[in-house]
Amino acid sequence: MIRILxxxxxxxIRGAMAALLSLEDDLEVVAQAATGAEALATARVVRPDVAVIDLQMPDLDGVSxxxxxxLELPSCSTMIVTSHGRPGHLKRALAAGVRGFLPKTVSSDVLATVVRTVHTGGRYVDPALAAEAISAGDSPLTPREADVLxxxxxxxxxxEIARRASLSPGxxxxxxxxxxxxxxxxxxxEAARFARARGWI
Amino acid sequence: MIRILxxxxxxxIRGAMAALLSLEDDLEVVAQAATGAEALATARVVRPDVAVIDLQMPDLDGVSxxxxxxLELPSCSTMIVTSHGRPGHLKRALAAGVRGFLPKTVSSDVLATVVRTVHTGGRYVDPALAAEAISAGDSPLTPREADVLxxxxxxxxxxEIARRASLSPGxxxxxxxxxxxxxxxxxxxEAARFARARGWI
DNA sequence: GCGACCTCATGACATCTGTCATGGAGAACT
DNA sequence: AGTTCTCCATGACAGATGTCATGAGGTCGC
Incomplete structure (x- = not known):
C-alpha cells in the first residue's frame, strides 16, 4: 500500500483527488494539507511514501x-501537479528533486500510474510540458538581470526597483x-512578461 | 434527480468533481466537456438541469x-466555479445570469448544496468573493479608458496601443x-495591473 | 598570470511617457 | 437651447526611461 500526502x-480539488486516488486498491491518502507549510509539518509526522503537491499554494510554492x-524525508518521493504549466517551474522542480510533474489536465488513470512510478523510483514528466521546456531553452539572463526583471x-x-534591489538606478x-x-x-x-512566460524568472 | 453538465x-478536476457529485443520491452528472464550445454543444443536446462551469477554459470563458x-436553455441554471476569484468576473457572471459563483476552495458539501440551491431557483455567491466585489466598488474608468488600459x-x-485602438498616440x-x-x-x-485585479478591465 | 565573464557604477544623450491646457464634435439630460 | 458629459485630438513641457560608452573590481577556468 502506497501512503500518499x-x-x-x-x-x-484536493478532496476530489483524494477520492479518486482512494479508489485504487494499492493507494491510500493518509494526509491532506491546504498550504505549503502545513504540508511540510504533516509530512514530518506522517512520513508518507509519496507527496502529491500543487504548484500554486498561498504560502510556499510546491517547489519549495x-x-x-x-532534504528531510529522502524516503518520500515528491510529485507536482499544476494548473498552469510553465517551463521554468518544471526546471526548478526537477532541480529540487521532484520525480513527477503533471498538469491537472491529465486523467486520473495517469495520476495513479505516475504515483506508482515515482514510488518505485521512476520519473515522469508530462510530455507536452517537457517539449515546451526544451523549446523554451535556457535562460540567457544573468542572475542579476533576472532579479531586476x-x-x-x-x-x-x-x-523603486533600485531601492528594492539595493542598486543604483543607473x-x-x-x-x-x-x-x-x-x-x-x-x-x-514586455521583457518581464516574456521572461516570465519562458520560466526564466 | 438533478441532471448536471x-x-x-x-x-x-473534472473527473474528480464528477465523482464527488455522483456520490450524492439526488445528483447525476450526465455530461462533461473540456472546452466552452464543447460545453455549449453538449448542453444543447443533453439539456441538463444545472451547468457547472469552470471560469477559465482554453476557448470561451465560463461567463460567455x-x-x-x-439564452438558449432558460431551464438550465448555470453556476461557475473558479480557481482565481476576481471581483470583476463575479460582476460579469451575475450580469450574464449566472446563479451560483464559487471558488474551488470550497468543500464538496458546499458544491452539492449550491447545485441544489440554483436548481430550485435560488442564488449563491461565495461570501468572501462577494465581500471582495463590494469592496472593489464600481469601475471609475470610462469605457474608452478601460479599452486602452x-x-x-x-x-x-x-x-502600438494607439494603432490597435485606432487612436492617436496623444x-x-x-x-x-x-x-x-x-x-x-x-x-x-501598475494601473493596468490594478484595474485587472479589481475586475475593471 | 591572463582572458573572459559578471557585477556594479557613472555620465551623457535621445526618446518615450505622464501631465496639463485647450478645443471641437456629438450624445444625453433639463 | 443650453449645460454637461464623454470622446477624440493637438501641442508643450518635465521627468522617466532606454541606450551607449566607459571603467573598476571580482571570480572562474586554463
Whole structure:
C-alpha cells in the first residue's frame, strides 16, 4: 500500500483527488494539507511514501516544499501537479528533486500510474510540458538581470526597483536594457512578461 | 434527480468533481466537456438541469458560455466555479445570469448544496468573493479608458496601443494618464495591473 | 598570470511617457 | 437651447526611461 500526502489549497480539488486516488486498491491518502507549510509539518509526522503537491499554494510554492521534503524525508518521493504549466517551474522542480510533474489536465488513470512510478523510483514528466521546456531553452539572463526583471514584473518604476534591489538606478537601467535586448522586447514590461512566460524568472 | 453538465478543461478536476457529485443520491452528472464550445454543444443536446462551469477554459470563458446558455436553455441554471476569484468576473457572471459563483476552495458539501440551491431557483455567491466585489466598488474608468488600459496590460508601447485602438498616440496618453490618476498608480503598467485585479478591465 | 565573464557604477544623450491646457464634435439630460 | 458629459485630438513641457560608452573590481577556468 502506497501512503500518499496530498497538498492543494483548493478543497474541492484536493478532496476530489483524494477520492479518486482512494479508489485504487494499492493507494491510500493518509494526509491532506491546504498550504505549503502545513504540508511540510504533516509530512514530518506522517512520513508518507509519496507527496502529491500543487504548484500554486498561498504560502510556499510546491517547489519549495519539494526541496525541503527532499532534504528531510529522502524516503518520500515528491510529485507536482499544476494548473498552469510553465517551463521554468518544471526546471526548478526537477532541480529540487521532484520525480513527477503533471498538469491537472491529465486523467486520473495517469495520476495513479505516475504515483506508482515515482514510488518505485521512476520519473515522469508530462510530455507536452517537457517539449515546451526544451523549446523554451535556457535562460540567457544573468542572475542579476533576472532579479531586476522580476522586480519589474509588477510595473514598478525604476527608482523603486533600485531601492528594492539595493542598486543604483543607473545599474538597474543597464540590467533592464540588457534584458530587453536579450528578450527582443521593446520595453522592460514586455521583457518581464516574456521572461516570465519562458520560466526564466 | 438533478441532471448536471460539468465543464472544466482540467480532466483531473473534472473527473474528480464528477465523482464527488455522483456520490450524492439526488445528483447525476450526465455530461462533461473540456472546452466552452464543447460545453455549449453538449448542453444543447443533453439539456441538463444545472451547468457547472469552470471560469477559465482554453476557448470561451465560463461567463460567455453562461450567457449563451441563459439564452438558449432558460431551464438550465448555470453556476461557475473558479480557481482565481476576481471581483470583476463575479460582476460579469451575475450580469450574464449566472446563479451560483464559487471558488474551488470550497468543500464538496458546499458544491452539492449550491447545485441544489440554483436548481430550485435560488442564488449563491461565495461570501468572501462577494465581500471582495463590494469592496472593489464600481469601475471609475470610462469605457474608452478601460479599452486602452486593457491594451496596455501586455506592456505594449504607446504607439502600438494607439494603432490597435485606432487612436492617436496623444489621445492614448491622455486616457492612460487619466486612468493612472484614477487608480492611484504611478504608471500605466501598475494601473493596468490594478484595474485587472479589481475586475475593471 | 591572463582572458573572459559578471557585477556594479557613472555620465551623457535621445526618446518615450505622464501631465496639463485647450478645443471641437456629438450624445444625453433639463 | 443650453449645460454637461464623454470622446477624440493637438501641442508643450518635465521627468522617466532606454541606450551607449566607459571603467573598476571580482571570480572562474586554463
Amino acid at each position: 496530498l497538498a492543494d489549497d483548493e478543497h474541492l 516544499v519539494a526541496q525541503s521534503l527532499a 522580476e522586480l519589474a514584473l509588477e510595473g514598478a518604476p525604476i527608482d 545599474t538597474v537601467r543597464n540590467y533592464l536594457s540588457s534584458a530587453v535586448g536579450k528578450t527582443g522586447a521593446s520595453n522592460r514590461h | 460539468l465543464a472544466d478543461d482540467e480532466h483531473l 458560455v453562461a450567457q449563451s446558455l441563459a 486593457e491594451l496596455a496590460l501586455e506592456g505594449a508601447p504607446i504607439d 489621445t492614448v496618453r491622455n486616457y492612460l494618464s487619466s486612468a493612472v490618476g484614477k487608480t492611484g498608480a504611478s504608471n500605466r503598467h
